[in-house]
Amino acid sequence: MAEKNNADGNRKDEQLEQFRAEDAGKKLTTNQGLKVSEDEFSLKAGERGPTLMEDFHFREKMTHFDHERIPERIVHARGFAAHGEFELYESLKDFTKADFLQDTSKKTPTFVRFSTVAGSRGSAETVRDARGFATKFYTDEGNYDLVGNNIPVFFIQDAIKFPDLVHALKPEPHNEMPQAASAHDTFWDFVANNQESAHMVMWAMSDRAIPRSFRMMEGFGVHTFRLVNDEGKAHFVKFHWKPVLGTHSLVWDEAQKISGKDPDFHRRDLWESIDKGDYPEYELGLQLIAEEDEFKFDFDILDPTKLWPEEDVPVKIVGKMTLNRNVDNVFAETEQVAFHPGHVVPGIDFSNDPLLQGRLFSYTDTQLSRLGGPNFHELPINRPVCPFHNNQRDGISRQTINKGQVSYHKNSLAANTPAPASEEEGGYVHYQEKVEGRKVRSRSESFKDHFSQATLFWNSMSEPEKQHLKDAFSFELGKVKNKSVQQQVVDMFENVSLELAAAFAEAIDATPPKGLGSNVEKSSPALSQLNTVKKPNTRKVGVIVGQNVDGEATVVLNTLKEEGIKTELISDKLGKRETSDGTEHEVMHTFLTASSVLFDAIYLVGDRDVSSKFKQDALYFVKEAFSHYKPIGGTHEGLTWLKEAELLDNPGVVSGDNMKQFAKDFTEAISAHRHWDRQVNL
Numbered sequence: 001m002a003e004k005n006n007a008d009g010n011r012k013d014e015q016l017e018q019f020r021a022e023d024a025g026k027k028l029t030t031n032q033g034l035k036v037s038e039d040e041f042s043l044k045a046g047e048r049g050p051t052l053m054e055d056f057h058f059r060e061k062m063t064h065f066d067h068e069r070i071p072e073r074i075v076h077a078r079g080f081a082a083h084g085e086f087e088l089y090e091s092l093k094d095f096t097k098a099d100f101l102q103d104t105s106k107k108t109p110t111f112v113r114f115s116t117v118a119g120s121r122g123s124a125e126t127v128r129d130a131r132g133f134a135t136k137f138y139t140d141e142g143n144y145d146l147v148g149n150n151i152p153v154f155f156i157q158d159a160i161k162f163p164d165l166v167h168a169l170k171p172e173p174h175n176e177m178p179q180a181a182s183a184h185d186t187f188w189d190f191v192a193n194n195q196e197s198a199h200m201v202m203w204a205m206s207d208r209a210i211p212r213s214f215r216m217m218e219g220f221g222v223h224t225f226r227l228v229n230d231e232g233k234a235h236f237v238k239f240h241w242k243p244v245l246g247t248h249s250l251v252w253d254e255a256q257k258i259s260g261k262d263p264d265f266h267r268r269d270l271w272e273s274i275d276k277g278d279y280p281e282y283e284l285g286l287q288l289i290a291e292e293d294e295f296k297f298d299f300d301i302l303d304p305t306k307l308w309p310e311e312d313v314p315v316k317i318v319g320k321m322t323l324n325r326n327v328d329n330v331f332a333e334t335e336q337v338a339f340h341p342g343h344v345v346p347g348i349d350f351s352n353d354p355l356l357q358g359r360l361f362s363y364t365d366t367q368l369s370r371l372g373g374p375n376f377h378e379l380p381i382n383r384p385v386c387p388f389h390n391n392q393r394d395g396i397s398r399q400t401i402n403k404g405q406v407s408y409h410k411n412s413l414a415a416n417t418p419a420p421a422s423e424e425e426g427g428y429v430h431y432q433e434k435v436e437g438r439k440v441r442s443r444s445e446s447f448k449d450h451f452s453q454a455t456l457f458w459n460s461m462s463e464p465e466k467q468h469l470k471d472a473f474s475f476e477l478g479k480v481k482n483k484s485v486q487q488q489v490v491d492m493f494e495n496v497s498l499e500l501a502a503a504f505a506e507a508i509d510a511t512p513p514k515g516l517g518s519n520v521e522k523s524s525p526a527l528s529q530l531n532t533v534k535k536p537n538t539r540k541v542g543v544i545v546g547q548n549v550d551g552e553a554t555v556v557l558n559t560l561k562e563e564g565i566k567t568e569l570i571s572d573k574l575g576k577r578e579t580s581d582g583t584e585h586e587v588m589h590t591f592l593t594a595s596s597v598l599f600d601a602i603y604l605v606g607d608r609d610v611s612s613k614f615k616q617d618a619l620y621f622v623k624e625a626f627s628h629y630k631p632i633g634g635t636h637e638g639l640t641w642l643k644e645a646e647l648l649d650n651p652g653v654v655s656g657d658n659m660k661q662f663a664k665d666f667t668e669a670i671s672a673h674r675h676w677d678r679q680v681n682l
Ligand code: HDD
Pocket: 073, 074, 075, 076, 079, 113, 114, 115, 131, 132, 133, 134, 147, 148, 149, 153, 154, 158, 159, 160, 162, 221, 222, 223, 304, 337, 338, 339, 355, 358, 359, 362, 363, 366, 367
């Protein structure tokens, strides 16, 4: 392995290589390496007799199997991960001494695990929830973990409330329902009685909580951290990941249908994209506030329920992470990876955010039961790429064979080694913030404004996004059984927006809000997804064809491909289709195996020579996609069908006879993601 990370190769990959095993083509053995001669029949006393205790092969196989499962994560149990690399655009020497943020010629290996929060390990992926976005940087100075979410704020201000939040959010304990959903009484009871949650609840009810793809979501470190440079000067910092493809979401009806049609929707999307070489990319952004400016804001920068509006504190883009390798084994890597916000490197430090402070305890602690003891740092995925030495010894499943007589500090027998490193030698020295105070269990006055930024978020939404929020609140509270809880939530959110609270109060038949609403007028355009990057790249188009396909459709498919758009053919039967120009296409899906909700857009080519059932199925696809505001394209017979169904002349519905022009217009419609100004009226 190279001594340091550099632009060539990936040291983590090289390290993992030592642990990879290729079983194909080998003889079957026991764990002791003994070749076995038979693996289908247990050892019996006679062909029809009882199994013998002596059958060590059976016992070993069964014992291992009986213990294959480990406890799932307390939260974020459902997740999927990939390997990547981080490269820096410009040196951050002025702000931090972190080695991996100095040199633009260096590539730092990373491992990212995306997750939902509430659901169990086998739950559906497109549920309404925050998404975890946890990144491990394997730096030359040790592992640095940025354990964030796709939402920049959190429900609570103090970690001591985390168990309460999670108990309220998870399925209710008496009947273990509902799975992976916040739409139930205990969650909303928690919200109404812990009003610091208002801001994050707005995000959780917004489109952010139903991302189109892990590749199309932002990531946030959430807390205020500190960057410290080699002169000891500190800046407060918030970390951002900005997806190069922009931030895009599903619509709620679609998300719920995907939960049934493909509960693995997000992992499949990530896996397939990496597999095809469409590597997801995220730019790293920093918001920086000089220490002396700590009190210049109308919120407390230590409060994790507050964001720093990008218009006030610009996001400085400093580097890019590319996810370019799928895991070899989900259990060994994705399941056994252990993140911890306290895994830092020199130059990155904490703030006194009370949520962060509590997290610093919880993460190592939770691994002790989940990964079975204190040696989880030795698991291949968790090992740093730099050496590690200390006097910690033994424990369950210890891998390292520490040599020598001495396992204590200080000592003379080993010349007092391993020895602490000075700051110059790379030793981590905590930022010497002056701290003074009485021991109190209380919260600063500056943490008590729970609504201004919730309103800021509301004010920043476009009309369709506001409508989605009203619908989401109406859905969630419509599922709440307790009338008092429903009313408490209406009464709480009138402090955020009268319009919002009135809308869902009406939908759930609660007493309308009577208050004055909020007087916050500020907005932050960066918060609206309508202002995000729009690109056609990697969008997936379902192309509906019959048995006979006009050769001109090939022109369209080729042009879309040139734009980076993926096309997949759908018909009533699988098989090859030869177009009239002699090109061959493979039908990948049937109306039974696919669904419009699994595509970004539908292109209806159709065929004159089809049954009425075919036409009905095809139009069902198209109409459903239409109702989800997706781009629809129609040429040939498809155009006629769109006309008959009265879908033409709608925003985002593209048709035409000139194939080049059609492909161009359709690409534009696909880039727009969704066409909200469509009057859905089917
Ligand atoms: Fe946490 C997992 C993110 C607050 C305690 N958390 C976990 C994961 C992510 C986050 C992404 C999954 C990591 C992975 O993929 O393995 N958590 C957050 C964010 C928070 C937050 C962004 C607020 C800003 N978490 C938080 C608090 C506590 C925890 C306040 C407790 C004091 N989180 C945990 C945990 C988990 C966890 C119970 C479960 C599995 C694990 O740690 O490794 O310890």
